[in-house]
Amino acid sequence: MPNIYDSAYNLETAIRESDEFKNLKTAYETVMNDPSAKEMFESFRDTQMELQEKQMQGLEISEEEVEKARTVVEAVQEHQDIAKLMEVEQSLNLVINDISRIITKPLEELYGSTEEEAN
Amino acid sequence: MPNIYDSAYNLETAIRESDEFKNLKTAYETVMNDPSAKEMFESFRDTQMELQEKQMQGLEISEEEVEKARTVVEAVQEHQDIAKLMEVEQSLNLVINDISRIITKPLEELYGSTEEEAN
Numbered sequence A, B: 001m002p003n004i005y006d007s008a009y010n011l012e013t014a015i016r017e018s019d020e021f022k023n024l025k026t027a028y029e030t031v032m033n034d035p036s037a038k039e040m041f042e043s044f045r046d047t048q049m050e051l052q053e054k055q056m057q058g059l060e061i062s063e064e065e066v067e068k069a070r071t072v073v074e075a076v077q078e079h080q081d082i083a084k085l086m087e088v089e090q091s092l093n094l095v096i097n098d099i100s101r102i103i104t105k106p107l108e109e110l111y112g113s114t115e116e117e118a119n
C-alpha cells in the first residue's frame, strides 16, 4: 500500500521537474528581471485581484474599472515576455487542476454516491 | 523522472487506501443510513454553508442566526455517529491540507523568492 506522504512528495518532485514548471520558472524570471515588464505584470495582477474580490463580494464593477482592466490586459498581451508568462502559467494551471480532480476523486465519489441514492 | 499524472494517480490510490479515508467512508455511511442522523447532519451542513457564504460576502450575521447555528452544533456534537463523522472528516482534512502544501511548494518558492528580492 503506497503511503500518502511519500506519494505526495513524489508528486511534488514530478511537478518541480516537469517541463511546464521549468518553462514557468524561466518565463517568470525573465519578466521579474525586467523592471518595466515587472511593473506592468504586477499592475495587471493587482487589477485582476481587485476585480475578483469585488465580484466575490457581489459589489458592482464600474465602467471606468472595466475600461482600466481592458487597457491593462491589452498592454500585457502585446508584451512578448508577459504574454509568454501568462501562457505557461495557464499550462501549469491546467495540470494543477487535473491533479486536484484526480486526488479529490475518492471524496467526490463518496459524497456523490450517497447524494444520488437520496434523490 | 517521475511523470506528473502517474504520481497523481498513485497519490489518489494512497488516499483511497488510507485509514483516514476508510474511516471516513464508514462514518459517512453510518450517518447516511440513519434517516434522522442524515437530516440532522444535512441541516448542520446547510447552516454552516449559509453562514460561510454570508461571511465571504461581508454580510452581517444576525444574533438569531448565531443562536440557530449554536443549537445545531450542540445537537450534532451530542449525536455519537455525527460527532464521529465530523472527527474523521477533520482528520482527513488535515491530511488533504498537508498534501496541498506539499504539492504547491514549487510554485510558492518560485513566486515567493522573487517577491523577497523585490523588498
Ligand SMILES: [Ca+2]
Residues within 6 Å of the ligand: A042, A046
Ligand atoms: Ca505588488
Ligand SMILES: [Ca+2]
Residues within 6 Å of the ligand: B042
Ligand atoms: Ca442537501
